[in-house]
Amino acid sequence: MIGKDKIFSLLQPIIKKSPADQTEAVLINGSGGVSRYANSTIHQNMFETNSKVYFRVALGKKIGVASCNSLVKESLNSALNKAMEIAKNQKENPLFTGLPKKQAYKKVKTYNKKTANFTPLQRAKEIKKIFDKAAKYNFDVAGALSTGDAEIAVLNSNGVACYQPTSSAGINIVVMSDTSSGYSDGLSRDVDDIDTEKLAEIAIQKCLDSKNPQGLEPGEYDVVLEPTAVAALLEWMDYIGFGAKSFQEGTSFLSGRIGQKIMDEKVTFYDDGNDDKSLAFPFDFEGVPKQKVNLIEKGIAKGVVYDSLTANQDHTQSTGHALTPDSSDRALALNLFLKNGDSNVKKMIESVERGILVTRFHYINGLLDTNNALLTGMTRDGTFYIENGKIKHGIKNLRFTESMLRAFSNVVQLSKERKLVGSWSTDVGCISTPAVLIKNFRFTGKTEF
């Protein structure tokens, strides 16, 4: 960690001396380790220290962006000069009305010292607990445990100067027998929240329960989707529909539907970067405070998340969801929530006459028909057949192809308990979601295991 004072004293003089009309610097610095394990041994064990500094400069409405990963002054000045050169050769951006001005941010706890300083040996000890538990059943295990810290600072010539240190710990566990597998995962700012043994037990139980899976014909089934499975759907929905860019381009499933009822009234999606039940973070990569945004409220399409440029296009204010200055995706919901209900997974299973419980999805793709949020993907690591309110047996994996507008219109129950699931596509995103019971979910294909 470099620390707020050092970062500010490094970047503020460069911003002050910048010949641009307006200058912004975004600094991301961090260290972390990932211990990957497979075949019940740690096979990839890594540590990284890295930084990145983006300069965004404006000459009138001409914008240039350049970045480097060196904190040496010459490199920083060189990146700033490159941004200037790009801006000079740039065309005017009519949507640019200026960099954000100084604002106040909510105080959120984002850093845990123990997590930041967790050593390779400590990670190995945690992983060994999984090996020991699985060995009792002669099961094989694979997964990863990551711990680390990061600090993010945004400064600009309009007075924005914000800084936040963070830490995070994440684990995923796959337990395998000859015929089955089970999965569990955990994510927190605090490594002590990760109960490795409990998570290992969950994955082991799923592996035991799904042994010798039977084939099931594709078709419409009621599904109990555990939170990790729901999060995978939500991540794609965010990517194709909750950001202003896709909305403005007409490819979002919210385009042309604001104010319309598009899902069941039990369904409320929102983004809240200040809620510590998520990996909270108080500002975006333009230094704009994160605001709570209702995306879909009681089934009615409400809105999308914005950065400054997309907000200007819709004559509104940024919601504090800008991505890094080099991103053309502009804005995404990085602290996505699905509002909880009052049920639980046990109750959901009991209410299903003939259905499927899904632990996790694999390789979802949401580009089939984005306006209808048509997603496809496979189940994996613990898929079960439910009959007359009870789990009967494990089943071989199935492919679903389903519109999320239809699926979330068929929501019957949501669990009270929510789980935090990390994003695979961004380093900083996460999703807090309950388990969900959906009627008549469409499975369209099957595989051999």
Place this chain on the structure above:
Amino acid sequence: MKEQLKETIQYLKKKGASYADIRRTQRLSQNIKVKNGNVEALSQNEDAGFGIRVLHNGAWGFAASSILTPAEFKRIANLALEIAKASATTKKNEVVLAENEVYKDKYISKFRIDPFAVPVNQKLDLLIRSTEILMKHPKIKVAEASMDFFKTEKIFANTDGSLIEQSIIESGAGAMAVAVEGTDAQWRNYPNSHGGNLGTMGYEFIEELKLLDNMERVREEAIALLSAEPCPSLETTVIISSEQMALQVHESCGHPIELDRVLGTEISLAGGSFMTLDKLRKLRYGSSKVNITADATVEGALGTFGYDDEGVKAQRTDIIKEGLFVGYLTSRETAPVLGQKSNGTMRADGWNRIPLIRMTNINLEPGDANLEDLIADTKDGILLGSNKSWSIDDKRLNFQFGLEIAWEIKDGRLTGKVYKNPIYTGITPEFWNKCDAVCNRNYWKVWGVPNCGKGEPIQTMHVAHGTSPARFHKVQVGVSK
């Protein structure tokens, strides 16, 4: 810098490393995107650092840093050793590496025009003019064109004595039109979806794409899709375009032949493989028309390099020979399982990542068919265009692809009827065994794939596939019942 690398290697030897390598990588990248005539993104990034991989007491450790001082090299070397010792506390077997030749070499990829020397204005002009042609219809809501350039300088040294320098330039471009009517959005890309096409070449690659010559067709196809019928759901004969065959090869052959995946070391995220060790030289992967190679030496292809990130020389390997599965992509750690040496596929997407087995250029070798003859020989069928979506199970068996466009074939000719939202699905070996023709070298083209994901943290690799159109019978098109 070379001396610093050599010193660090000597230090690690003294500290008891049984093997170590160090990679110093510097990458310059530029991304330009124009949307509806305005510049959407224009940025340049410089990234530099080094990574040290150590084998100590039979277990791996890896550490990396962006700070390029002598003290940091020493700190990171010690950290890599410490990590290897932590790994060793769980080890079951000692890591053993296959023998490899010692190289002292310098590799520079071929290019004619340095893309970073081409003025930004010249690039912007081409992209803006491209989007202006696309926008000449009120229903085109988004007209986007982009370029990407990369210049990567690597120095690799290891305890075997290798010292390899590489300089690789990559260039690419593409354009997309999104037609919108009500809540229907349809898009077409040129020359391929997901960013166009990229190659290990200079700016001459952009010039050869002839973006402007193709914008009008792309625009009109996007518009036509708005009023097109949805693709019907049926079992039929399909002729798959060269660009979609690239992704078909990528997902259903390129990934399952990665030997690390086969041996279970990528299970938790990317999954395993149905092409297990017992299937080598026994599995009838496809029909006799199917020949697939891994070839890191194809001139100008995005998966081409001089040496991999373990210092193994780039090479060509047979993967599928007349339908029979005969080879994997391997590394120095995995190849001994087969009693072989590495075939040079270990690559990392940056200095801060460990190398993994990655595709190089995985090519469907040309057959002997003419596309026109194949269409004339098809009574009822569908010609499938470029990719829109992709999904496959975690052992690479059940796949489903969505396409931007499809065309009806009836009585041996293209009727002119266009279908929107086509999907096809299958089980990998069943599907490839239905292949009865692959078009000849006249139709063979190399497609760069710049976004191949694998590993934790995710690593995005540049790979490529040389493919020509191919015909398959009894394929499920549309969403299966």
